[in-house]
Amino acid sequence: MRITASTPEEYLEQLPPERKEIMGALRRTILDHLPDEGIVEAMSYGMIGYVVPHSVYPAGYHCDPKLPLPFISIASQKNHMGLYHMGLYASPKLMEWFTSEFPKHSQRKLDMGKSCIRFKKAEQVPLELIGELVGKMNSQQWIELYEKNIKS
Numbered sequence: 001m002r003i004t005a006s007t008p009e010e011y012l013e014q015l016p017p018e019r020k021e022i023m024g025a026l027r028r029t030i031l032d033h034l035p036d037e038g039i040v041e042a043m044s045y046g047m048i049g050y051v052v053p054h055s056v057y058p059a060g061y062h063c064d065p066k067l068p069l070p071f072i073s074i075a076s077q078k079n080h081m082g083l084y085h086m087g088l089y090a091s092p093k094l095m096e097w098f099t100s101e102f103p104k105h106s107q108r109k110l111d112m113g114k115s116c117i118r119f120k121k122a123e124q125v126p127l128e129l130i131g132e133l134v135g136k137m138n139s140q141q142w143i144e145l146y147e148k149n150i151k152s
Contacts, residue, residue: 012024
């Protein structure tokens with residue numbers, strides 16, 4: 001599924017009907033639980049992203065310093081909806097918390113990569129748990145983790 005959008009609203013508008021509602025709910029959940037103004041919503045790598053802007057972290061993303069530092073993204077892919085949370089990749093403690101909490105919020109097996117959590121159906125998206133996850137790390141904590149564990 002290739003979406004070309006310049007705003008999160010355009011992104012959601014281009015989704016198939018069966019994905020619009022849950023992706024909109026996922027977006028609202030993230031926006032409602034972001035812990036500070038140091039993370040802003042933007043289009044990032046063709047997805048709806050939540051990034052640390054250059055005004056907060058001037059160095060930008062090490063892969064391309066012209067880009068803001070990515071933190072969380074959501075996307076509607078061909079076979080799933082994905083939540084990408086870089087903090088899970090960088091923090092074993094956060095990963096352990098999430099993987100132990102997930103079964104309390106879903107009867108499905110966790111389908112996850114290094115930072116990507118995949119959901120095949122709308123009813124599989126545990127919005128309450130995602131809200132908790134989003135609220136567990138602020139922009140400064142993410143920057144410190146990023147500089148310690150990821151940035152070359």
